[in-house]
Amino acid sequence: MRWPRRDLDAEAEPSRISSAIVEVVGERGYRQTDLNLVLARAGVDRGTFERHFASLEDCFCITYQGLATDFLAAAAAAFAAERTWRDRIRAIAYTMLDFLEAEPARAGFLFVEVLFAGERAQLIREKNIAVLYPFIDLGREELADPDSVPSGLAEVIVGGVYEGIRLQVCRHRDDPDAWAAIVPQLMYSVVEPYLGAEAALEELEILRPRRAVTAVPS
Amino acid sequence: MRALPGRSSRTSGLEKPARVTRATVPGAQRERILRAAAELVAKRGYNDVSVELIVKRARVSFKTFYARFPNKEACFLELFEESFTAYETTVAEALDPEVEWPHRVLAALCAFLAEVIADPVLARACLVEAPTAGPAVLERYERSLLAFAFIFREGRSFSSRGEELPESLEETLAGSLLWSVYQRLIVGEVDQLEALLPSAAELVLRPYLGEEEARRLGAEAGAAAVGS
Numbered sequence A: 001m002r003w004p005r006r007d008l009d010a011e012a013e014p015s016r017i018s019s020a021i022v023e024v025v026g027e028r029g030y031r032q033t034d035l036n037l038v039l040a041r042a043g044v045d046r047g048t049f050e051r052h053f054a055s056l057e058d059c060f061c062i063t064y065q066g067l068a069t070d071f072l073a074a075a076a077a078a079f080a081a082e083r084t085w086r087d088r089i090r091a092i093a094y095t096m097l098d099f100l101e102a103e104p105a106r107a108g109f110l111f112v113e114v115l116f117a118g119e120r121a122q123l124i125r126e127k128n129i130a131v132l133y134p135f136i137d138l139g140r141e142e143l144a145d146p147d148s149v150p151s152g153l154a155e156v157i158v159g160g161v162y163e164g165i166r167l168q169v170c171r172h173r174d175d176p177d178a179w180a181a182i183v184p185q186l187m188y189s190v191v192e193p194y195l196g197a198e199a200a201l202e203e204l205e206i207l208r209p210r211r212a213v214t215a216v217p218s
Numbered sequence B: 001m002r003a004l005p006g007r008s009s010r011t012s013g014l015e016k017p018a019r020v021t022r023a024t025v026p027g028a029q030r031e032r033i034l035r036a037a038a039e040l041v042a043k044r045g046y047n048d049v050s051v052e053l054i055v056k057r058a059r060v061s062f063k064t065f066y067a068r069f070p071n072k073e074a075c076f077l078e079l080f081e082e083s084f085t086a087y088e089t090t091v092a093e094a095l096d097p098e099v100e101w102p103h104r105v106l107a108a109l110c111a112f113l114a115e116v117i118a119d120p121v122l123a124r125a126c127l128v129e130a131p132t133a134g135p136a137v138l139e140r141y142e143r144s145l146l147a148f149a150f151i152f153r154e155g156r157s158f159s160s161r162g163e164e165l166p167e168s169l170e171e172t173l174a175g176s177l178l179w180s181v182y183q184r185l186i187v188g189e190v191d192q193l194e195a196l197l198p199s200a201a202e203l204v205l206r207p208y209l210g211e212e213e214a215r216r217l218g219a220e221a222g223a224a225a226v227g228s
Helices: A013-028 A035-042 A046-052 A056-081 A085-102 A105-111 A119-130 A133-142 A153-171 A176-195 A197-203 B006-011 B026-044 B051-058 B062-068 B072-093 B101-118 B120-132 B135-158 B169-186 B196-209 B211-227
Strands: none
Touching: A013 A035, A013 A046, A013 A056, A013 A105, A035 A046, A035 A056, A056 A085, A056 A105, A056 A119, A085 A105, A085 A133, A085 A176, A085 A197, A105 A153, A119 A153, A133 A153, A133 A176, A153 A176, A153 B135, A153 B169, A153 B196, A176 A197, A176 B169, A176 B196, B026 B051, B026 B062, B026 B072, B026 B120, B051 B062, B051 B072, B072 B101, B072 B120, B072 B135, B101 B120, B101 B135, B101 B169, B101 B196, B101 B211, B120 B135, B120 B169, B135 B169, B135 B196, B169 B196, B196 B211
């Protein structure tokens, strides 16, 4: 799935509608989003919308999954491009940042508004968060005895990191420049349980790569 | 749609009989309405709960409901405000100022998990569904999360590198704690919640006390909980 471009004529209708719902929900919040606002932003009529989506909620869920799929593909590529586990996780973290900064409305859409979008959206959210567990769990392979750390730790760490990102987005929703500051801090929380305090503190000093580790969908 | 098997547990394992109250007493009616709201939101999710369902389950009239709450949102805001305050009070009461910080944290975690286990329906309402109930309730949920973060933060004085620790560390730790409870609640594993105590304690204490001491205290807390 491709995401926002301004050449409306060249864009496929579902993609244009998805771009519109991300923008409108990002600006107004899901509960204040009326289907007519999305239609107007996408420049389509209701009939066109209904050829692709059953409802506003359906549109939200399909769009959310499309964004998550795009991000996870970019994250997997970024992970594969690095050699050590730490570098790989950091590459995922900055891929996430690149992905959100490429279209700042995505942050509110993915981390805040999804909470208000109904039961199906929660299922999709939980499923996609769980995709990240194995990346973190590979940290155990860095240990002399991988079994000294429970595999369930990855789930707990991802939950904390997710909450950390959400709080940062909530506090600085209109200031994407402020989002980057959280990345080294969250890297600390990921690295510390596997590699110890020294390695975790080093993360606080590591600067953001100049360019995206891997190109993100924009 | 039930894509994840876990969420299907909404309808099982969390049922708890509503408290027996006298419908004729206004306070009891209010309590019944809030209890019905909690049970319904735990079972169906926030968006699928209506005032009609609440009044039916609480066995009160629409008139009684609207005499106390202007709408569904206000009812849930009151439910969650009251419930989160109760959790915070339980945790605060467990914090004995005469006890050193690591054991205070263990007591706080133990008290919190005991409260969750005592009423998993309310816990599911507050820790799983509340954040989905709109921005005002999400903000209230975050205040509870930050209350935990505040308790953890004192651990910095126990670490020789406390000043170097990242600013957001305690929020991440609190997020991890609540996420592990969330995961057990959505799959209906209420009986697994007590087993969370040693790992939760280790997770929270480790950045300040180091792996060995945190693990020792976590095991100690787990053994004490089992023995109590």
